[in-house]
Amino acid sequence: MSYKTEWDLTLLYKNENDPKIEKEIRAVEKATKAFEKKYISKNFTSSAKSLLEALKDSEKLGEIFGKSFDLMKATQDSVEKKVVFETGGVVLGSKFLRVIVAPILITQDTSEEIIGYVLLIEDITEAKVVERSREEFFAIASHELRTPLTAIRGNMEMLQDFWTKLKDAEKKEMIGDAVLGSKRLLSIVNDFLDISRLEQGKIPLHKEPVDIIDTIEKSLREMKVLSDSKKIKIIFKKPNDLALSIRADEERVKQILINLINNALTHTEKGTITLSVEKTEQTVSVSVTDTGTGIPPENQTLLFRKFQQASSAVLSREATKGTGLGLYISKLLVEQMGGTIELVKSVPNEGSTFRFSLPLSSSPTTTIPS
Amino acid sequence: MATEQKILIIEDDTFINRIYKRVFSLSGFGIELAQNGEEAMAKMESMNPAPTLIILDIMIPKISGFEVLKRLKGDVRWQKIPVIVMTNLSEKTDEEKALNLGASLYLVKSDHNPREVVLKAKELIDKQIV
Known part of the structure; x- marks a missing residue:
């Protein structure tokens, strides 16, 4: 199953006005432009845009992520380990975002210097919603299956335990309830089967x-x-x-x-x-x-x-x-x-x-x- | 038994409340039934004496079982009455929530023989009397 996600990308520089890195900045921008053209959604959500803005300001970042997520530190780590850093799900307002940080390095003589970062933000809200509704489904499905099962089991065990104490009319009613419970159970099971077969196009x-x-x-x-x-x-x-x-x-x-x-x-x-x-x-x-x-x-x-x-x-x-x-x-x-x-x-x-x-x-x- | 001990069953599913009504009355208890949260609170006000024990479902109309439990445990008149939460929600978090709110027991309906439920209820009532 694929989800519709939206991307945005931004570049952060340590010192944008440093003439020494002007050439590098232009090179990075040229490279990212091509990527942007291909992948970046034009109608990116406004909340993600505000995150982008905030990412340019480390104080605001602290406000958004709090202690749980120190983006700048993570960025430093990613540089030291020379890996791209990626968050799981970051909550921003009602949105779930995935943030990917990649350092931009320039090599001078034998040393490497970070001149900035590429930040890629992906809106994964829809995928999260689906994931959560699936979890809820299992809770509900289990409840719905257990309810008729309770009616079947409860009535049958009571017939077993109290047979001589029960009047005929009561016995009849209890058997009837157990039968209805089993029908209810069957229809739920059939729903599940229908779905699985329909999804595979197997129902003639x-x-x-x-x-x-x-x-x-x-x-x-x-x-x-x-x-x-x-x-x-x-x-x-x-x-x-x-x-x-x-x-x-x-x-x-x-x-x-x-x-x-x-x-x-x-x-x-x-x-x-x-x-x-x-x-x-x-x-x-x-x-x-x-x-x-x-x-x-x-x-x-x-x-x-x-x-x-x-x-x-x-x-x-x-x-x-x-x-x-x-x-x-x-x-x-x-x-x-x-x-x-x-x-x-x-x-x-x-x-x-x-x-x-x-x-x-x-x-x-x-x-x-x- | 000097006075009849009454159980208040709060359960909206007819098939299931019939089971508990029947098994508790076969075991010598008096029964009151409420089919939603509002009715349950009204029964609590009108029952005199108050029920000896309460069987409470969670997924009930109008006021949820958790809210009913909160109200029962927050009222000095009723907070000592043992409440057995009987539900088919088998999530661990629901159980923790119910026990934290003051339920004496949390039982998943489909996992228990009705007679077992009565035995557990009797244990709770005996503990209460001692």
Whole structure:
């Protein structure tokens, strides 16, 4: 996996105005220009820019890095050992940066003199975010697997330990709970398997004409128990054009629909969920709109990422329903069927609209990668 | 038992709170149930006498289990009541946090037979009475 990183480079001289090293400075600048042209991002983050500024001032450096990181000392070390010095992750504001320091040496007679340093700064924030969300994922995944396991184990052991004390109706209920627990466990395991297979392109997807209206109605029937129990009304705005056929895998389209409706139900306490269908020249898109909690703007870009949930508050129950894999799986499925999925709009405390589009079965451009 | 000893179970997952309700009542305890943090604090105010022991989950709606624990241990009326944190968060840092906040025990739910949990609860209650 590769991450988008941004680089910046700067040159620091001990004495920029020393005429003795003018020639060397020009040579170094010429060499770095070429590198800069090739690798340096033009829209480097402003916080990194402020670090660059600060690097020119050792007092400011102390303020930024404190005792934990003495850049100038590190630079000296790197010179003595004649190696390039590199930091791990340096935190600057909300950014994680990697700083690389290379000494610029000139040789005079037999001695070497440092005339300055090349500083290369890399913004590794995105990589860090992914790393952290992966750690959170394992904590959440372990929790989600253990919960149904507790229901299975607990009920079974109680049946074993208290068999003669339990009434028949109780036994029946406990066996029922254990069965439901094992189903819940199975669906989580299936999610994990789906992801691993989808990522490797190993899930064979059927490419047949699918009646999207019929598929939506089937999905709604499956979700009825849950929506009834939450007392949330689901409205399906049926389009006038009743024969809408897409080219897809019906079971997988249902899986995407159920995931979106389930998410909407999970995050909606009152109000409605509305499904609508729209036809364009080559595609059919389905929108799912809820009147739920909405997603804070800063989290919206992370939604379709693996392991990611809209909220990173691991310990709040509202924030961690499920493993955070549903939208990621939906995205993989939609894309493998030649379509797109997106968050159309989301306003905190007002609700969200998700939409996916799949090619019409009559569409001439329909191609499904195998 | 002169008066019935009551356990307050703070747990939102229906499947799991059914298990603990059942095993504690089979073992002769009275049960009160709270399904979120707010309800738990309300139960604490209304229960008279206060519960003998509290079973507390961490990932619960409204007020987190850690916050409930903090409030319980910060209140002179309740700070001596033993709290068993029962969670499926198996991270070491969560355990340390709970014990630092004053939990008597930190148990990972899936690792314990329900009857074992009752035995551990009884030990804690006996220690309390002595």
